[in-house]
Amino acid sequence: MSSGNAILAEGLLKDYVTYIRKGFLRKRKRIIHALRGVSFRVRWSEVFGLLGPNGAGKTTTVKIITTLLLPDGGRALVNGFDVVKNPIKVRESIGVVLNVERGFFWKLTGRENLKYFGMLRGLKGKDLEEAIDRVVKLVGLDELRSIDKLYEEYSLGMKARLALARALLHDPPILILDEPTLGLDPPAARGIRELLVRLAKREGKAVMITTHNMFEAEIICDYVAIISSGKISAQGTVHELKRLVADKIPVSIKFSGKIASDLNAVSKLLFESTLSPHIRIKEVRDGFEARILVDAGNEEKAIASSINALVSKGFNVRRAEVVEPSLEDVFIAVTKGDGENAVIND
Amino acid sequence: MPSSMIDVFRAQLHSSIYWYKNNKWMFFSMFLWPYLLVGVMLGLGALVGNVSLFSKRVGVVDPAFYLLSASAVAMSSVGIVDAVAGFALYNRWLGTLNYIFLTPIREAKLMIAAGIPDSIITPLISVVAVAPAAFYFESIVGGLKLVIILLIMYMGMIPLVGLSVLAATALLFVREESNIISSITPFILLLSGVFYPVSVLPRALQVLSAYVPSKYVVDAAKLAAKYTSMPWGWVVLTLGILAGLGAIYNGVASYVVTKAEVAVKRKGVE
Numbered sequence: 001m002s003s004g005n006a007i008l009a010e011g012l013l014k015d016y017v018t019y020i021r022k023g024f025l026r027k028r029k030r031i032i033h034a035l036r037g038v039s040f041r042v043r044w045s046e047v048f049g050l051l052g053p054n055g056a057g058k059t060t061t062v063k064i065i066t067t068l069l070l071p072d073g074g075r076a077l078v079n080g081f082d083v084v085k086n087p088i089k090v091r092e093s094i095g096v097v098l099n100v101e102r103g104f105f106w107k108l109t110g111r112e113n114l115k116y117f118g119m120l121r122g123l124k125g126k127d128l129e130e131a132i133d134r135v136v137k138l139v140g141l142d143e144l145r146s147i148d149k150l151y152e153e154y155s156l157g158m159k160a161r162l163a164l165a166r167a168l169l170h171d172p173p174i175l176i177l178d179e180p181t182l183g184l185d186p187p188a189a190r191g192i193r194e195l196l197v198r199l200a201k202r203e204g205k206a207v208m209i210t211t212h213n214m215f216e217a218e219i220i221c222d223y224v225a226i227i228s229s230g231k232i233s234a235q236g237t238v239h240e241l242k243r244l245v246a247d248k249i250p251v252s253i254k255f256s257g258k259i260a261s262d263l264n265a266v267s268k269l270l271f272e273s274t275l276s277p278h279i280r281i282k283e284v285r286d287g288f289e290a291r292i293l294v295d296a297g298n299e300e301k302a303i304a305s306s307i308n309a310l311v312s313k314g315f316n317v318r319r320a321e322v323v324e325p326s327l328e329d330v331f332i333a334v335t336k337g338d339g340e341n342a343v344i345n346d
Numbered sequence: 347m348p349s350s351m352i353d354v355f356r357a358q359l360h361s362s363i364y365w366y367k368n369n370k371w372m373f374f375s376m377f378l379w380p381y382l383l384v385g386v387m388l389g390l391g392a393l394v395g396n397v398s399l400f401s402k403r404v405g406v407v408d409p410a411f412y413l414l415s416a417s418a419v420a421m422s423s424v425g426i427v428d429a430v431a432g433f434a435l436y437n438r439w440l441g442t443l444n445y446i447f448l449t450p451i452r453e454a455k456l457m458i459a460a461g462i463p464d465s466i467i468t469p470l471i472s473v474v475a476v477a478p479a480a481f482y483f484e485s486i487v488g489g490l491k492l493v494i495i496l497l498i499m500y501m502g503m504i505p506l507v508g509l510s511v512l513a514a515t516a517l518l519f520v521r522e523e524s525n526i527i528s529s530i531t532p533f534i535l536l537l538s539g540v541f542y543p544v545s546v547l548p549r550a551l552q553v554l555s556a557y558v559p560s561k562y563v564v565d566a567a568k569l570a571a572k573y574t575s576m577p578w579g580w581v582v583l584t585l586g587i588l589a590g591l592g593a594i595y596n597g598v599a600s601y602v603v604t605k606a607e608v609a610v611k612r613k614g615v616e
Contacts, residue, residue, distance in 0.1 A: 068444055070611045088348050091450040102441030105361065112364040119357035120449045122349045150368065166445070 006206030007042035013073035049221035095167030157188030256316035354459035380417035418472035425468030430461030430510030508595030
């Protein structure tokens with residue numbers, strides 16, 4: 001394990017050249033700028049999430065980091081090894097899941113598939129058997145008693161577990177997973193998420209995932225980078241990212257009884273009660289709940305003063321809580337709601 | 347620790363064994379295939395042509411034994427080209443190619459080592475399949491001839507692996523989903539003179555056939571069917587030619603693959 005960052009990407013560039021047919025013989029060259037200077041770092045014992053819409057450059061980034069694709073510019077170090085100059089050392093350091101739906105031999109059992117990929121990595125004999133038993137247990141395939149079934153009989157959840165088992169077979173210090181829970185049912189997805197967090201926190205592995213699933217990123221990622229149009233648009237902890245879009249923090253205040261039936265009257269009442277420059281009334285819901293916006297940075301003081309003001313005016317405040325913007329709000333704000341967003345030059 | 351070519355060979359050998367174990371009917375059909383092929387050819391030949399005229403033109407004593415040996419050679423040649431050149435295509439279809447290329451070994455070494463187990467297994471199966479016929483027609487001499495043919499097939503395999511690696515590299519570039527190999531193999535069989543003598547081909551194809559390794563293996567099969575004792579001088583010459591072709595094709599293949607490695611990775615492995 002290198003002492004620095006587990007993964008370091010600096011200014012990664014990648015263009016794809018494609019051709020559009022303009023007749024039987026004529027075709028026009030088209031350059032797709034898949035990556036336009038992508039930089040990020042993944043630390044040890046951290047779950048890092050790379051989020052982005054389709055075509056943003058997530059898979060291209062993963063392919064470069066895993067040595068399956070050469071960058072046109074920039075550099076990437078994995079476990080301290082350069083992906084271009086020392087790909088063999090990089091491959092020794094990583095366990096990879098690229099697509100949970102395929103990537104195994106259909107006519108071989110789960111165990112035979114793991115044996116094949118283990119042997120490719122130089123594992124043999126007792127070491128190989130022990131490694132298979134260890135990972136099968138770790139991903140929970142032993143509970144399902146499915147490891148000796150043909151892969152073609154596997155459900156999607158079992159396939160995902162087997163893919164993760166293969167990635168862990170040689171006990172790599174770094175895991176790189178492209179959409180590891182895509183299409184899984186909630187219990188299976190939860191199982192995978194819990195395992196990834198456990199591997200990072202208990203075993204000190206660095207885990208990098210790409211995902212569309214904001215909920216997933218929010219609950220398991222220590223650090224998130226949002227990639228859009230081949231560039232990192234924002235990165236930080238989930239909390240830091242949320243602050244990017246919220247200079248005003250929404251706070252929900254719930255009352256024991258209906259405060260008024262006329263919403264305008266309630267707004268006026270609340271405004272007069274909480275005469276603070278840091279507070280703005282956002283909305284009043286069904287007469288029992290009011291949402292106020294407080295300035296970020298002063299939220300604790302502002303919330304306390306508004307509650308005090310409301311209580312002193314005779315309102316029965318039952319509960320007050322900060323309603324954080326979701327990571328999805330951040331994602332949409334940062335990517336501006338783009339869908340397919342690769343940059344194309346004809 | 348980086349993986350070695352032996353690790354790749356061992357993994358691929360095991361996966362082939364597992365595959366045959368889990369596909370028993372497919373495995374047994376490989377033993378029946380030469381007999382079915384020869385049965386159809388001789389049956390059709392007898393119906394619409396003349397078997398003795400065929401024997402005279404091709405220059406064999408026993409057409410059934412010759413056709414069986416030729417079928418074994420054809421099956422082996424197709425098997426070798428499929429094993430090596432089809433490796434990238436087959437694994438791309440399955441989605442396993444990326445994971446195989448994540449093995450800590452140079453891609454060129456990986457592609458060569460991965461094709462060898464099936465290149466050994468397929469000729470062995472085809473020879474074992476026709477062994478009962480060889481013993482039936484010529485008893486122990488027939489068996490010995492098969493061993494000679496197998497050895498020549500293995501020698502023929504070496505340059506064929508080189509040719510197939512070149513085809514595999516082309517497939518990584520082309521990224522066609524259609525099976526280009528299925529267009530290559532009939533051409534190789536035609537130039538090898540497996541079922542028709544090379545002498546009936548146009549002059550240009552006859553010249554080209556001298557560079558096709560399986561042509562020499564087919565010639566060996568013909569001789570085995572023709573003579574009661576092997577012409578050893580010819581056998582040594584054939585082995586020499588195959589060794590020469592092997593050195594040239596594999597030399598060119600390893601140079602091309604090493605150069606292509608960077609270009610393929612620039613485009614991306616899929």
